[in-house]
Amino acid sequence: xDILKMLTELRGEREHIEQAILVLERLAAGARGKxxxxxxxxxxxxxxxxxxxxxxxxxxxxxRHMSAATRKKMAAAQKGWPxxxxxxxxxxxxxxxxxxxxxxxxxxxxxxxxxxxATCLVIANGAQHNEDAWRARLPFALRxxxxxxxxPSMK
Numbered sequence: 001x002d003i004l005k006m007l008t009e010l011r012g013e014r015e016h017i018e019q020a021i022l023v024l025e026r027l028a029a030g031a032r033g034k035x036x037x038x039x040x041x042x043x044x045x046x047x048x049x050x051x052x053x054x055x056x057x058x059x060x061x062x063x064r065h066m067s068a069a070t071r072k073k074m075a076a077a078q079k080g081w082p083x084x085x086x087x088x089x090x091x092x093x094x095x096x097x098x099x100x101x102x103x104x105x106x107x108x109x110x111x112x113x114x115x116x117x118a119t120c121l122v123i124a125n126g127a128q129h130n131e132d133a134w135r136a137r138l139p140f141a142l143r144x145x146x147x148x149x150x151x152p153s154m155k
Contacts, residue, residue, distance in 0.1 A: 084118045085110075086144050086151075088137040090127025120144045120151035 038044070066074075087106055094102055110119055122140065127133035143149035 082117065084120070084145050084147065085113055086120045086122070086141040088122045088124065088134075088141060090124045090129065090133050092126055093129040118151075122152060 039047075087109070089102065089106065093099065106121065110121060113119055120141075122137060124133065124137060127136070140149075140152040144151055
């Protein structure tokens with residue numbers, strides 16, 4: 001029987017118990033202060049465990065209601081596409097399905113950008129998905145994005 005080891009373990013447990021008592025005293029007194037964000041994970045876990053033990057069903061979440069002015073501001077912000085979009089890719093990026101998916105994604109993106117935005121899609125023959133290929137396309141991309149040049153053709 002190692003008494004020093006037992007004392008160390010008991011002291012550790014005492015610290016945890018004292019912290020738990022402090023939290024419970026604060027909750028009982030209502031001195032939580034301003035509530036900020038989500039509750040900590042341990043509190044959510046305890047709350048859900050107690051609810052499941054009692055057979056309680058979680059209440060449905062309330063929908064967030066926003067004013068018309070707020071909705072209008074959010075819609076305006078979403079319409080604020082940049083005036084120019086540059087997309088560069090190489091013919092040796094990916095293989096098989098991933099290459100087809102990339103092409104489909106780029107086409108969807110270019111359609112979603114709309115008419116208001118000047119778009120530049122550059123497909124570089126033999127270029128891979130790496131820093132060397134990006135470095136080669138960067139000067140062309142910057143010239144286009146900053147408005148000093150038309151969309152380059154890198155073949």
